[in-house]
Amino acid sequence: MPELAEVEVVRRNLSRWWRGRSADRVCILDEKLVESGESDALQAALKEPLKKAGRRGKYLFCHMACGQVLVFHFRMTGKIVCGDKPDPKYGRLSWHVDGAGWLVFKDQRRLGHLCLLSEETLDDYRPLKEMGPEPEDISVDYLRGVCSDRRLLKTALLDQSIVAGVGNIAVSELYWRLRFAPEIKCGQLDEEDWRRLVEEMPLYFEEIIEKSMSDEILYIEEGGTPNDFQVYARFDELCSRCGGTVDKRKVGGRTTYYCPECQRKGA
Numbered sequence: 001m002p003e004l005a006e007v008e009v010v011r012r013n014l015s016r017w018w019r020g021r022s023a024d025r026v027c028i029l030d031e032k033l034v035e036s037g038e039s040d041a042l043q044a045a046l047k048e049p050l051k052k053a054g055r056r057g058k059y060l061f062c063h064m065a066c067g068q069v070l071v072f073h074f075r076m077t078g079k080i081v082c083g084d085k086p087d088p089k090y091g092r093l094s095w096h097v098d099g100a101g102w103l104v105f106k107d108q109r110r111l112g113h114l115c116l117l118s119e120e121t122l123d124d125y126r127p128l129k130e131m132g133p134e135p136e137d138i139s140v141d142y143l144r145g146v147c148s149d150r151r152l153l154k155t156a157l158l159d160q161s162i163v164a165g166v167g168n169i170a171v172s173e174l175y176w177r178l179r180f181a182p183e184i185k186c187g188q189l190d191e192e193d194w195r196r197l198v199e200e201m202p203l204y205f206e207e208i209i210e211k212s213m214s215d216e217i218l219y220i221e222e223g224g225t226p227n228d229f230q231v232y233a234r235f236d237e238l239c240s241r242c243g244g245t246v247d248k249r250k251v252g253g254r255t256t257y258y259c260p261e262c263q264r265k266g267a
């Protein structure tokens with residue numbers, strides 16, 4: 001499932017493939033992707049040169065030369081790939097960029113979302129308005145101030161209005177790095193814990209972006225994907241730090257993977 005890191009990889013790929021270039025052909029492969037009456041406008045926008053690919057949280061913003069902005073939200077399985085066919089399996093939208101090939105929005109579960117906005121109305125786009133700062137922009141004082149003591153830290157971190165882009169995988173991995181138990185509450189963190197959390201979040205994302213850089217992002221839920229994580233999706237495997245056995249448990253409705261031996265803070 002895409003989090004900040006995966007969307008950032010797509011953003012960097014699009015900058016490389018598409019920036020400054022325009023598309024000569026557009027194929028809408030899944031009519032459900034486009035709001036009724038918007039398909040002409042979408043086709044026209046896609047044929048403009050890409051001015052800039054931006055990202056906020058888990059959202060991708062393609063700023064076109066005409067002043068339109070295409071907003072992608074990948075949800076569960078969405079991704080954008082570059083290939084030589086306009087209609088690969090799970091393709092929902094494709095556009096042919098001269099010098100690059102066919103860019104395809106692929107989405108196996110078809111839960112992803114695309115909308116067309118203008119630069120002028122972008123600031124009013126609700127998900128953007130309600131989104132908290134990026135992990136690299138938060139301070140200890142800010143985070144402590146918005147996290148009430150009795151709240152599960154996990155629920156707070158997954159709240160996109162508190163920090164943008166953090167997902168379930170990042171929580172498991174950050175907790176392992178910080179030796180936090182899965183059910184740690186905000187009130188159980190001391191000054192040093194908050195400082196380490198705020199430091200570790202952008203570092204984690206930087207590292208996972210570097211590891212994930214490739215022409216096609218692969219989700220761990222897809223078969224055959226190598227697991228770059230320390231504990232996530234490693235149930236019953238050995239912890240690389242202490243040799244304990246990785247366990248999993250539902251916290252705040254979502255599965256957290258953790259090592260019960262070396263993640264004791266807040267247990």
Ligand SMILES: [Zn+2]
Pocket residue numbers: 239240241242243244259260261262263
């Ligand atoms: Zn361990």
